[in-house]
Amino acid sequence: METIKFDIFEDYRRMREEDVILSLKGMISQNILAGLVEMIKEKCIPDCGQKRIVKKMYAIFIEMVQNIIHHSADKITSEKDKKNIGMGIIFLREINDHYVITTGNLTDNTKVTGIRTLLDTVNDMEKEEVRRLYKQKLRAPKEEGKIEPGVALVNIIRKSGNSIIYDINSIDQYHSFLTLSAKIAKEEGGQ
Amino acid sequence: MKHLKIEQTKYTVRVDFGWETGILEMEGASYPENASDFYQPIFQWIKQYISEVKKKIVLNLKLNYLNTSSTKCMLDIIDLLEDYHKEGGEVDVNWFYAENDEDILETGEEFAEDTELDINLISYKPDEK
Numbered sequence: 001m002e003t004i005k006f007d008i009f010e011d012y013r014r015m016r017e018e019d020v021i022l023s024l025k026g027m028i029s030q031n032i033l034a035g036l037v038e039m040i041k042e043k044c045i046p047d048c049g050q051k052r053i054v055k056k057m058y059a060i061f062i063e064m065v066q067n068i069i070h071h072s073a074d075k076i077t078s079e080k081d082k083k084n085i086g087m088g089i090i091f092l093r094e095i096n097d098h099y100v101i102t103t104g105n106l107t108d109n110t111k112v113t114g115i116r117t118l119l120d121t122v123n124d125m126e127k128e129e130v131r132r133l134y135k136q137k138l139r140a141p142k143e144e145g146k147i148e149p150g151v152a153l154v155n156i157i158r159k160s161g162n163s164i165i166y167d168i169n170s171i172d173q174y175h176s177f178l179t180l181s182a183k184i185a186k187e188e189g190g191q
Numbered sequence: 192m193k194h195l196k197i198e199q200t201k202y203t204v205r206v207d208f209g210w211e212t213g214i215l216e217m218e219g220a221s222y223p224e225n226a227s228d229f230y231q232p233i234f235q236w237i238k239q240y241i242s243e244v245k246k247k248i249v250l251n252l253k254l255n256y257l258n259t260s261s262t263k264c265m266l267d268i269i270d271l272l273e274d275y276h277k278e279g280g281e282v283d284v285n286w287f288y289a290e291n292d293e294d295i296l297e298t299g300e301e302f303a304e305d306t307e308l309d310i311n312l313i314s315y316k317p318d319e320k
Contacts, residue, residue, distance in 0.1 A: 030224040062222050077287040144267045145227030152259040
């Protein structure tokens with residue numbers, strides 16, 4: 001008989017070492033996101049002075065988690081109520097004077113080059129250039145309510161004031177695993 | 192088409208559009224899973240108001256957070272009103288921001304940069320929780 005023993009102590013120890021304050025792997029829906037946002041607002045606000053940083057953090061958190069909901073290649077779509085549930089991993093870490101949000105999800109290999117090119121290009125841009133590109137991309141689709149793919153990533157770079165650190169691990173001929181990390185300084189004006 | 196009322200949720204705004212008054216209010220945070228779906232009836236309502244009622248529109252926005260796709264929808268709403276204004280319609284846009292909320296003030300300023308409409312940026316004291 002298979003054993004159900006599952007040694008998680010190593011995982012716990014590693015997360016503690018890596019200053020993880022929140023971790024989640026599983027099916028992520030809009031309602032789970034809303035719950036996590038409430039938790040960040042309630043638990044991570046040490047005092048009013050940091051309100052702006054907390055807001056910045058959950059703004060970026062929302063974009064990254066919705067990225068999983070919309071773009072994870074491992075996804076359940078309910079046609080009935082038009083809802084997506086994406087499989088993914090989310091980590092929130094507090095490292096010295098920064099918060100770091102890391103997300104991971106499966107992605108189709110056909111999208112990998114596009115993601116790489118976009119991130120490499122925007123990561124190298126000056127702040128003002130990022131802002132201009134964001135506004136231009138946001139306005140690009142004429143159709144009401146539609147946005148271009150990748151605008152949310154540009155917005156994350158714009159809001160955080162830092163590059164998105166990414167990794168792409170090939171899994172098989174169809175899929176890769178995409179890891180994205182965004183860094184938010186705890187102090188106003190920090191990098 | 193009459194009064195448009197949508198209750199606020201954790202991730203969608205309260206909508207209150209008066210067919211008689213021409214006062215269009217939206218309040219709260221906006222990060223629905225599918226912003227385009229959420230804002231579709233709002234676009235339709237405004238278009239119909241513009242073509243049938245043709246009276247003054249006052250858009251009152253008291254938002255505290257917009258995700259990327261909601262930002263696009265809000266731009267599209269402002270564009271609709273800008274077109275109406277160009278055709279002679281009277282339009283007021285009031286952008287209310289909590290006095291310590293620089294992010295949402297910045298969003299309002301960015302909207303103002305990109306439109307010929309005057310967007311009034313108005314600060315208010317947030318309720319302390």
